[in-house]
Amino acid sequence: MKSDFYAAISQIASERGIPKEAIVEVMEKALATAYRRTLGPNPPPMEISVRLDPLTGAARVYSEKQVVDDVYDERFEIDLESARKIKPDVELGESVVVETTPKDFGRIAAQTAKQVILQGIKEVEREHIYGEYMDREGELVTATVQRMAKGNVILEMGKAEAVLPPKEQVETDRYYHGQRLKVYLMEIRREERGPKLIASRAHKNLITRLFEMEVPEIYNGAVEIKSIAREPGIRTKVAVAARQEGIDPVGSCVGMRGIRIQNIVNELNGEKIDVVQWSSNPKEFIANALSPAQVVEVQLRDDEHAATVIVPDKQLSLAIGKEGQNVRLAAKLTGWRIDIKSASALLDEERAAAEARDAAEAEALATEAALATAKVEMRKVYADGTIVYRKHRYGPLGDDLVGETVQLRATPQKLYIYRGDRLVASYMLVGDDEEDAIEGDE
Structure with a gap:
């Protein structure tokens, strides 16, 4: 029959969900430590091990003894005759391993190894937890x-504890004792006091995992999540694409009567989720990303990686969203900087630009006509690079x-200076009342 001591090991292993062998190993080391304490403050260097009998649960101590002619301390020495019964070819000065279990070792173990054993079991439990969760990071x-x-x-996650730090919490969530919720296992840190599990409710990958759980097409790879933009607790945009023909990616995510997306919204305590169609065409993708607003036109500026989006006047506030939320999330989702303009504002800008072009063209024609009939005068450039025209100095020109x-x-209005057929410079004419007028002419 197994001893109560060994039965207790089995019970601990069962209760804590850790391998019995690991506890036995820790206890054997702890009992070896306890035996060392019985040898006094300064025992000679020697190997000591303890083995727990798997049938009886009894602890047996094995220690290394030196082979000598005359034994002075039986704890550390053994005579040659006795040693050769254990190891026939042993010689003087060598060592043999001998069972040295004290008669009262059970009491010694109970008194001296309790704390060491408890600490060892805690360490085993921590290592077991780390081993159990180390492969679950990102789940x-x-x-x-x-x-x-x-x-x-x-x-509390089974036998393990996880920490939800303030920056990984959602402001709109309210946490209370006993509340069950789904979290994203963001990181597993190995620290001195055991593994530390860091969870998150704010990470955008939480959205990915929730969609994988609720939408079979995403879980099996028929629909792919291309990008996610999230403001935790408020609103999230998810871009999806079908990897198989004949599948509606948006409809798959929303579900019949919106049941799938509603389950995710409920888990996120009402956070609004927009599911949009991804497209390799930036114009289409940007237009889709601004859903639910309707888009008239998308103009890309590739050099700036920016886009100007034209929407109907009545859709302007919807496209921008409350405090710019809709356009901000669309920009994060697509990776493009997005400027929103209403159709009427665009027309006004185009009208103003056309008027400015017409005015510039008219001015250019008037200037060209004036220059064609203007009198040509010759001037020599002074040492300081200037010329004088109607008592006023202009320049400097090039050296x-x-x-x-x-x-x-x-x-x-203007003075034009030429060298041959090349225009060198032009200056606004100075009035006669300017203080920088100079006396004399060339």
Whole structure:
């Protein structure tokens, strides 16, 4: 019959869900430590091991003894005759391993190894938890709120505890003891006091895992989530694409009468979710991303990786969203900077641009006509690179023109300076009342 001591090991293993062999190994090491303490403060270097009998549960101590002629301390020494019964070819000065279990070792173990054993079992349990969850990083886990501690939410996940830090919490969530919720197992850290499991309710991958759970087409790969943009607790946009012909990716995610998407919204405590069709065409993708707003036109500026989106006047506020939320999430989803304009605003801008072009063209024609009839005057460029026209100095011109003769043509507003057929510079004409007028002419 197994001893109560060994039966207790089996019970501990069963209750804590850890391998019995691991507990036995920890206890054997702990009992070896306990035996060492019985040898006094400074025992000689020697190997000591303890084995628990799997049938009886009895602990047996085996220690290394040195082979000598005359034994002075039986704890550490053995005579040659006795040693050769254990190891026939042993010689003086060598060592043999001998069973040295004290008669009262059961009492010694109970008194001295208790704390060591308990600590060892805790370490085994921690290692077992780490081994159990280390491959589950990035998974969706169902947890129960246990308590709050310094802003952290402590979650119970079977035999393990996880921490939901403040930055991974959602502001609109309300956590209370006993609440069951789904969390994203974001990180598993190995620390001195055991593995630390970090969970998240704010991570965008939580959305991915919830869709995989609710939408079979995503789980089996028929529909793919291309990108996610999320403002936790408020709104999320998900872009999906079909990987098989004949499948409606958006309809698959929404479900019959919206039941699938509603289950996800309920799990996220009412966070709004927009599912949109992904497209390899940036214009189509940007238009879809601004759903539910209707889009008239998308104009891309590839060099800036930006887009101007034209929407009907009545759709402008919907396209922008409350505090810019809709367009902000669409920009995150697509990776493009998005500017929203109403159709009427675009028409006004185009009308103003056309008027500006017409005015510029008219001015250019008037200037060309004035220059065609303007009097040509010759001037020599001074050493400081300037010329004088109607008692006012203009310049400086380039150093290569110093000492050269240039041609002047004037319109009512501007002076144009030429060198041969090349326009060198132009200046607004200075009025006669300017203080920088100079005396004399060339």
